[in-house]
Amino acid sequence: MGSTAEIVCQCVKGNIFWTLNNIPIDENLSNKINSTHTVLSLRNFTHNSAILQCYSAKNQQVVGGTIIRTYSKPTNISCTLGFDNQEFSGAPEHLTCKWEHQINPSLKVKYTVKCSESNSLRNFCNSEVKTCQFKDIDRSAMILMEKNYTVTVTATTDTMEVVSDPLEFSPYHILKIIHPKITVTASHDHVLVAWIRSLPSMKGYCQVRYSQNSSATEKTTEWVFNNSIPIEEVESCINYTFAVRCALDKAPPSDWSKEETVLTKLNRSHVKLRLWRKVAELEKSGVRKVYAMWKGIPSTCEDTLTYTITQAPYKEQMTGVNSTNIPYGNSTYNVEVNQDAHRINLTLFHNEVLLKEDSVYVPAVGESLPQVTDIQTSAHKGVILVSWKAPVQPVSGYMIDWSHDGNQYYWKESKHTNATLFDLLDKKLYSITVTPLFDDRTGQGTQALQICSSFGDAFNVAIIDVKAYDKSANVIWETKSADACNGNAINYTVFYWTGKEPRNIVPVDSNKHDVILENLHPVTQYHVYVEGTGFTETIKSSERLFTTKRFDPRLITIMIACGSITIVLVLSLGLCCAIQWKNFLAKPVPNPSHSSVATWLPQSQQKEVCPFSNPSEGSCDRVYTEETHRASTPSLAWTCDPAADENSDSAIVLAPDIEDDRLVEPVETNSPSSSSESAALLSSDNSPVNPYRSQSSVETPVSSMSKQSNYISVKQQGKTALETIYVSLDMFEQGQSR
Numbered sequence: 252m253g254s255t256a257e258i259v260c261q262c263v264k265g266n267i268f269w270t271l272n273n274i275p276i277d278e279n280l281s282n283k284i285n286s287t288h289t290v291l292s293l294r295n296f297t298h299n300s301a302i303l304q305c306y307s308a309k310n311q312q313v314v315g316g317t318i319i320r321t322y323s324k325p326t327n328i329s330c331t332l333g334f335d336n337q338e339f340s341g342a343p344e345h346l347t348c349k350w351e352h353q354i355n356p357s358l359k360v361k362y363t364v365k366c367s368e369s370n371s372l373r374n375f376c377n378s379e380v381k382t383c384q385f386k387d388i389d390r391s392a393m394i395l396m397e398k399n400y401t402v403t404v405t406a407t408t409d410t411m412e413v414v415s416d417p418l419e420f421s422p423y424h425i426l427k428i429i430h431p432k433i434t435v436t437a438s439h440d441h442v443l444v445a446w447i448r449s450l451p452s453m454k455g456y457c458q459v460r461y462s463q464n465s466s467a468t469e470k471t472t473e474w475v476f477n478n479s480i481p482i483e484e485v486e487s488c489i490n491y492t493f494a495v496r497c498a499l500d501k502a503p504p505s506d507w508s509k510e511e512t513v514l515t516k517l518n519r520s521h522v523k524l525r526l527w528r529k530v531a532e533l534e535k536s537g538v539r540k541v542y543a544m545w546k547g548i549p550s551t552c553e554d555t556l557t558y559t560i561t562q563a564p565y566k567e568q569m570t571g572v573n574s575t576n577i578p579y580g581n582s583t584y585n586v587e588v589n590q591d592a593h594r595i596n597l598t599l600f601h602n603e604v605l606l607k608e609d610s611v612y613v614p615a616v617g618e619s620l621p622q623v624t625d626i627q628t629s630a631h632k633g634v635i636l637v638s639w640k641a642p643v644q645p646v647s648g649y650m651i652d653w654s655h656d657g658n659q660y661y662w663k664e665s666k667h668t669n670a671t672l673f674d675l676l677d678k679k680l681y682s683i684t685v686t687p688l689f690d691d692r693t694g695q696g697t698q699a700l701q702i703c704s705s706f707g708d709a710f711n712v713a714i715i716d717v718k719a720y721d722k723s724a725n726v727i728w729e730t731k732s733a734d735a736c737n738g739n740a741i742n743y744t745v746f747y748w749t750g751k752e753p754r755n756i757v758p759v760d761s762n763k764h765d766v767i768l769e770n771l772h773p774v775t776q777y778h779v780y781v782e783g784t785g786f787t788e789t790i791k792s793s794e795r796l797f798t799t800k801r802f803d804p805r806l807i808t809i810m811i812a813c814g815s816i817t818i819v820l821v822l823s824l825g826l827c828c829a830i831q832w833k834n835f836l837a838k839p840v841p842n843p844s845h846s847s848v849a850t851w852l853p854q855s856q857q858k859e860v861c862p863f864s865n866p867s868e869g870s871c872d873r874v875y876t877e878e879t880h881r882a883s884t885p886s887l888a889w890t891c892d893p894a895a896d897e898n899s900d901s902a903i904v905l906a907p908d909i910e911d912d913r914l915v916e917p918v919e920t921n922s923p924s925s926s927s928e929s930a931a932l933l934s935s936d937n938s939p940v941n942p943y944r945s946q947s948s949v950e951t952p953v954s955s956m957s958k959q960s961n962y963i964s965v966k967q968q969g970k971t972a973l974e975t976i977y978v979s980l981d982m983f984e985q986g987q988s989r
Contacts, residue, residue, distance in 0.1 A: 252323035252353070258291045258303060260315050266308040272301050296321060325350040325362070325381075325404040325415040331503050333427040340429050340449035346385040348376070350404050350415065363405045368398055423453070424501045430508040431457065433495045439516045445479035446508065448497040457497040460507065464490040487517045488552035517554045517601070523547045524607035526597045527650060527662050533590055533616050541586040541613055544660060545597055550580045557600045560584055565592035565612065590616040612692040622695035623649070623668075623685050628702045633677060635704060638669040639685050642694065646687040655679040655704075664688075675704040678736040703736035710737055712783040712792040721773045721803045727765040728781045728792060740783030740790070747779040771799050 260267060264286050269276040276291065283289045289305070296319070304316035328350040332343035348364050364376040364383045376383040400422065404415040431446040444459050456474035461482060472480060485491055492512045498504035524547040531540040543560060556579040563573065577584055586595055592615040598608040614620055621642035629636045637651060651670045652662035663670065675681065680701050687694035710732045718725040726747075730740055743759040745766050759766050771777065777799070781792045 252299075252321045253295055253297060256293045256296045256319060258293070258317065258319075260289045260291070260305040261287055262289070262305065262307065262314040267305045267314060268308055270304050270306070272298075293319075322406075322411050322413055323353045324413050325352045325406055327351045328402060328404055328415060328418040329503075330402055330418070330420065330425050331427045332422060332425050334429050337429045337506065343426060347382065348385075348402055348404070349382045352381055352404075352406055354406070358408050361407045363407070365403050365405070367401050423499060425503070426499060427503045428455075428497060428499060428505050430505045431495050431497050433493065433508050433511055435493050435511045435513045437513050437516050440518050440520070441481040441483045442485055442491065442493070442513060442515060443479060443481050444493050444495065446495045446497070447478065448505075450499065451478075454500040455497055456500070457495055458504070459493060459495050461485075461491050461493045464492060464512065485515045486549075487515055487521050488549040488554075490514050490551075514551065514553065517548065517552045517556075519601070519606065522599070522607050524597065524599055524609045525664070526595070526609040526611045527652065528586075528595060528611050528613060529652065529660060530613055537589055538587050539590065539613075539616070541588055541593075541595065542583065542660070543586055543595055543597070543611070544583045544662070545609070546582060547607070548599070550582065552579075555579075555602050556606075557603075559598045559600065560586070561596045561598075562586050562588060562593055565594050565615075588613060592618065614693065614695070620693075620695040621646075621687055621689075622697045623687055624697070626683075626685060626697055626699040628683060628699050630702055630704055633675055633705045635672040635675060635681065635683070635702060636669070637672065637683055637685065637699065639697070641668050642687055644687075644689070644694075646694070647690060648688045650686045650688055650693070651683065652686075653681050653683045655681050657682070677705055678707045679704050680735050706736055706738045706786070710739060710783065710785065710790060712740070712743075712781050712790050714779070714781060714792050714795050717779065717795060717797040719797045719799050720805065721800045722769070722771050724768045724771060724777070724779075724797060724799065725765060726768060726779055726781070729764060730783060738785050740785055742784050744782045744784070745779065746782065747777050749775055749777055773799050774801050775799050 260269075266283075267281075267289055268278065269281060269291050271293075276293075280293065281289055281291050291303075291305075298319070298321060300318065300320045302316065302318055305314050306312065307314050328348060330346060330348040332346055334340075335344045346366070348366075350362075352360070352362075354360060360379070362378045362381070362383065364378070364385075366374045366376070366385065374385055376385050399419050402418045402420070406413050406415075428449045431448040433444060433446040436443045436445075442461075444461075446457060448455060448457060454476075456476060457478075458474050459472040459480055459482065460469055462469040463486075470484075472482075482493075490512055491514075492510050494507045494510045496504050496507045524545060526543065526545045528544070529542040531542070533539050541562075545558075548556065558577040558579060558581070559574060560577055561574040575584070593613040594610055595613060596608065596610040599606045621644045623639040623642060625640040627638045635653075639649075649665050649668070649670075650662060651665060651672070652660050653672055654660045655676055661672075663672075672681075672683075680703050682701055683699045684696045685699070686696040710730050712728055712730055714726060714728045716725075716727040718727075726745060728743075732739065739761065741761050743761065743763070745757040745759060745768070746754050747757075747768055748754040749772075755768075757766055757768065768777075768779070775798065777797055778794055779797065780794045783790045783792075
């Protein structure tokens with residue numbers, strides 16, 4: 252690999268040309284040495300495998316060819332003299348060499364490492380991997396000698412053998428000394444790291460690595476010749492871990508020393524005490540609670556520190572007004588104030604000496620103060636971006652505070668009209684407030700709309716009901732999220748199947764929570780479940796079984812409803828008919844006081860036919876009442892045809908115009924039964940409770956009746972027995988059949 256290959260083509264007379272992997276080769280690389288031989292030189296050949304062919308320029312035919320395969324040498328050889336025991340310095344305990352070799356991993360390669368002194372063979376090391384450690388070499392002699400050593404690596408396979416370029420080195424240039432021993436001392440303004448290394452008389456370098464225990468970020472110093480170095484770029488009251496490694500000049504570095512951890516001290520120049528507050532609403536008692544909070548000094552500092560917090564009305568002096576000592580380690584305190592404006596002051600004492608102080612303004616209730624407007628928030632990958640418009644008045648800065656539960660607040664100060672909030676809890680709803688700051692006071696805080704730090708797909712999908720019919724089913728499900736910042740499904744997929752058929756899939760939009768499964772088989776058991784797909788994951792509901800019906804239950808319901816309506820209608824109609832029939836049967840009995848006594852011929856003697864248009868409609872009964880002559884209005888005319896029965900002695904017809912007030916009766920009869928019945932009925936006329944009017948039967952000559960009225964007489968057939976009956980007008984109204 253990388254060397255020059257020469258290929259000779261022996262061919263017929265004439266010119267030829269070459270191709271490598273079917274790509275023509277520059278003619279300048281080919282040299283014709285005679286009429287039948289041509290030599291091709293391929294310099295810096297880097298192909299692992301390539302097909303080389305030569306063609307006749309005359310007929311473009313392939314004259315010859317071959318496959319060229321390459322192999323590489325072992326490269327990047329490095330050797331070290333080292334120690335297994337890092338606690339004691341002495342003669343090196345091992346010589347180890349490593350190298351690189353690009354070769355087909357399927358090939359079995361054997362490596363042989365040769366270490367020689369001044370071209371004289373000294374030691375061998377065999378290995379099947381790319382590292383080898385000499386076991387029989389005199390390592391102490393190598394250290395004592397100042398002569399250089401040469402190392403080569405030979406790679407051998409069944410088909411090739413290749414030797415690396417030689418590596419020449421001085422024993423001290425490959426000596427990896429033991430790691431140093433270190434000590435770390437913390438001061439108020441720096442941390443001093445010191446160490447002791449082996450072979451201090453020889454030129455060497457050392458490097459320091461340090462990091463905070465709570466951070467994965469490591470820092471390293473430059474290589475230095477000294478045996479110590481002060482580290483000033485450390486924060487106060489933080490645990491730091493330190494380690495050191497050293498190396499001789501041109502030699503590989505030692506391993507890192509054992510780590511040492513130390514708590515840094517309070518650096519007074521780093522103290523930046525900052526005070527802020529959150530003011531609650533005015534209570535009914537006229538008191539407001541102010542949640543004071545500060546930062547700037549970690550609670551892990553072991554120095555003697557004390558906080559003092561004071562409060563007073565804004566226009567009064569702060570000294571000696573409601574002063575409270577707070578033990579060090581606290582970073583919050585609740586203060587109660589009234590509705591007036593106040594100022595809260597915080598002082599920090601170190602060994603009873605004032606170290607830092609800060610104060611914050613608490614506005615009065617209803618005080619008109621400048622505030623920011625048009626707060627905009629957005630979240631991306633757990634970070635919230637906040638921006639706003641500044642008030643008209645010039646400000647010294649802005650204070651941004653935020654909380655996800657209303658109990659623990661985080662806050663930061665910004666000089667710009669935007670801020671980025673980091674280190675937020677995942678999938679939490681945050682409340683953010685921005686307050687402008689002025690020289691000695693604060694403005695009015697403006698709260699932004701609540702926003703989630705991030706969204707997730709922590710939702711649950713559950714099937715709540717399956718309504719099965721004969722050839723379809725209605726599947727209903729619901730989706731629930733664990734909290735406000737969890738996402739919802741962007742779509743659903745319903746899977747259903749029987750035990751013998753493949754699964755069927757029905758996609759559903761996210762705004763629907765039910766689906767109709769169609770073309771099902773009656774009386775068949777189905778499996779069904781619902782998958783909800785979110786932005787990052789897919790949630791599956793539990794599987795549910797349902798069985799389709801033999802008939803559609805909705806059809807049975809409709810039939811039952813129609814049958815019920817029909818029964819109600821039939822019952823209603825029957826009830827109406829029953830009520831009408833009952834009313835018909837419950838006709839009132841005629842009032843006797845409205846009736847009259849009349850003489851009616853027996854049926855056998857009623858031969859006259861009423862002169863209606865249809866004579867068969869009925870017979871004309873002869874009625875003779877006492878009231879006939881009293882009627883002031885015309886009565887219904889009943890006329891009996893005298894020709895109907897020539898054997899009859901007489902027939903009476905009620906004429907429409909009766910002007911005579913005399914009672915008209917048929918000719919006298921001699922029927923004893925009739926006379927006795929009439930007498931019996933009339934005898935009741937003398938009773939004081941008799942409802943009938945005084946009535947009597949008289950005989951009137953036919954001549955007189957014929958003379959005074961419009962009655963038409965016919966022949967009378969002998970004397971006929973008379974019957975006494977009672978007649979009501981209702982009887983006539985109901986018809987002759989009555």
